[in-house]
Amino acid sequence: MNRTLTKPLTDDLIRPLFQTSIWFYAIVFAAGTVVACGAAAWGYQIWFGIGSAGIRWPVFWGFYLVNFVFWIGISHAGTLISAILRLVNAGWRRPVTRCAEAITVFALMIGAMFPIIHLGRPWLAFWLFPYPSDREIWPNFRSPLAWDFFAINTYLTGSVLFLFLPMIPDFALIRDRSTGWRKTGYGWLSFGWRGTTRQWNRLESAMQIMAVAILPVAVSVHTIVSFDFSMAAVPMWHSTIFGPYFVAGAIFSGIAALIIAMAVLRKMLGLEQYLQPLHFENLGKLLLLMSILWAYFVFAERLTVWYGNEHHEMVVFWATQRGAFAPFYWTMVICNFVIPFVILANYKTRTIAGCVIASIGVLIGMWLERFLIIIPSLAHKQLPYSWGEYAPQPVELTIMAATFAGMILLYALFSKFVPIIAIWELKAGLPSRLDPAARAEAALLATRLDTEEFSPEASSTHGEHR
Amino acid sequence: MRAVYGLYDDPHVAQQAVENLRAAGVADTDITVISSEPFDHFEFGHRDATTAMPWVAVAAGVVGLGLSYYLLGAAQRSWPLVTSGMPIVPLWSNLIIIFEMTMLSAILATVVYLFVSAGLPSRGGKMYDPEVSDGYILVGVENPQDGARLEPALAIGSGRVKTIS
Numbered sequence: 001m002n003r004t005l006t007k008p009l010t011d012d013l014i015r016p017l018f019q020t021s022i023w024f025y026a027i028v029f030a031a032g033t034v035v036a037c038g039a040a041a042w043g044y045q046i047w048f049g050i051g052s053a054g055i056r057w058p059v060f061w062g063f064y065l066v067n068f069v070f071w072i073g074i075s076h077a078g079t080l081i082s083a084i085l086r087l088v089n090a091g092w093r094r095p096v097t098r099c100a101e102a103i104t105v106f107a108l109m110i111g112a113m114f115p116i117i118h119l120g121r122p123w124l125a126f127w128l129f130p131y132p133s134d135r136e137i138w139p140n141f142r143s144p145l146a147w148d149f150f151a152i153n154t155y156l157t158g159s160v161l162f163l164f165l166p167m168i169p170d171f172a173l174i175r176d177r178s179t180g181w182r183k184t185g186y187g188w189l190s191f192g193w194r195g196t197t198r199q200w201n202r203l204e205s206a207m208q209i210m211a212v213a214i215l216p217v218a219v220s221v222h223t224i225v226s227f228d229f230s231m232a233a234v235p236m237w238h239s240t241i242f243g244p245y246f247v248a249g250a251i252f253s254g255i256a257a258l259i260i261a262m263a264v265l266r267k268m269l270g271l272e273q274y275l276q277p278l279h280f281e282n283l284g285k286l287l288l289l290m291s292i293l294w295a296y297f298v299f300a301e302r303l304t305v306w307y308g309n310e311h312h313e314m315v316v317f318w319a320t321q322r323g324a325f326a327p328f329y330w331t332m333v334i335c336n337f338v339i340p341f342v343i344l345a346n347y348k349t350r351t352i353a354g355c356v357i358a359s360i361g362v363l364i365g366m367w368l369e370r371f372l373i374i375i376p377s378l379a380h381k382q383l384p385y386s387w388g389e390y391a392p393q394p395v396e397l398t399i400m401a402a403t404f405a406g407m408i409l410l411y412a413l414f415s416k417f418v419p420i421i422a423i424w425e426l427k428a429g430l431p432s433r434l435d436p437a438a439r440a441e442a443a444l445l446a447t448r449l450d451t452e453e454f455s456p457e458a459s460s461t462h463g464e465h466r
Numbered sequence: 467m468r469a470v471y472g473l474y475d476d477p478h479v480a481q482q483a484v485e486n487l488r489a490a491g492v493a494d495t496d497i498t499v500i501s502s503e504p505f506d507h508f509e510f511g512h513r514d515a516t517t518a519m520p521w522v523a524v525a526a527g528v529v530g531l532g533l534s535y536y537l538l539g540a541a542q543r544s545w546p547l548v549t550s551g552m553p554i555v556p557l558w559s560n561l562i563i564i565f566e567m568t569m570l571s572a573i574l575a576t577v578v579y580l581f582v583s584a585g586l587p588s589r590g591g592k593m594y595d596p597e598v599s600d601g602y603i604l605v606g607v608e609n610p611q612d613g614a615r616l617e618p619a620l621a622i623g624s625g626r627v628k629t630i631s
Binding site for chain 2 (some may be wrong): 423
């Protein structure tokens, strides 16, 4: 009963690890090529200097910081969503969590690279680290950049562990079903996991505790990223709403990235049976909710600035509303609110395709939002003599394209070596596990006959379960 | 005999096997149940459920909080930087780093406690059957005093009894 239910499920989910389609090689080659171009562009920038990028006075934060904020936002897809759904014990989370947690880890790794790329002299990045140097000079712990270091590293460490721990039982499962180098490799990764009740209980306890711990960390990370801006006396940055506004935007873009990743995996790996329309519908509802929340934050922020009517803030305000940045601004509004609302508010269009279209719109819109927060404000500071322009250079565009390709590459490789759906979590959520009453009665009768001769008194307690 | 165990494809039969072993006089701590998924709705899935893990996490968080509070203050006093009129040891901005270190300590302690209490990493040599990964549930006893006596207790339903010598 148990075995016949779960064996096909296991076979389905580990099949992509043992069978490789031509598409996998094509994706790895294409994405790997773009990543290599990005690495070459970074090498070019290091060799010829940061002047090869478009960042110059007064816009010192260009595409690199736009992408930094964008990717850190995307990272909120996984651990945050997974932790919330785990704590509220949402049954539909089971096929979704690992896809989401993987996005978090990869997006954080990519996002954390940008400040280093932005440094121009990446070999001096260690100046940010709190280590006791010869001259006893410590980083300035009052700097939001030092806060970034601590917050991102805490979140990255927690997210990697949050992703890795539930993979251990699945690694053990693959270990038992493979031979050669796979058996050795997955044997190491599974740490000798057997699946005793003690191990299962400890793992589930650990996941609960980590879910509780990682939620405030996730919120703090994007709040601290927002502090990079709101702690500065730059027009339209010095705002108390930036913390929650950034967190809401991060969750918003994270859900969009998750929906796209799930749709691609569903198609490429033949997981239609496990990633069902219901999962997209639920995530679509969450996306709709975040879209409305995002619109609320934008309205609250814009109305406060407009009503305050401070001259230097209004310059930036009008530059984005009807000036040079207006096309980007209104595209952002259409992508982040109009498209998701029209598609997702109607249950007939809240299909997988509808959710994916809305999510693509949201990703474009949220990237534009990061762009519009950074560039117009830096280009229009308080004194007009310091106004300037920013034009991204090929180096920045190539590195940006490489990070998107890097995400695809990392995700493709991950889904090749790790079951993209947590097998044991999916099994534990099967209806037969959740509602055993009818089956228990039949099994009770069958096994009583077998055991009566051995121990009649034992049968009196047989089938006891909670 | 190093071990005797039964393999079951039905969790209800596995539950029965556990009951039979208890009835045969095997102590609860000597009964091993191994599966490829947790069985929260069965009594055998709740054995060894009590854990100090939450308290360990809280204690580690408190230690992380205290250490980061002390280290931040000590570092700031050792190289006093005046920034924007803030105190040399500003609690408001230090709270951010103190919070991160508190949570990081709790997370790391949880993981360490998980590995230690779950006996990971394990070198092997313990009772195990790869058929567990096919969905079977293993119920057995390691180093039984009288393994042959326990075989009938495990031979129930569609279960298959195996021994390791």
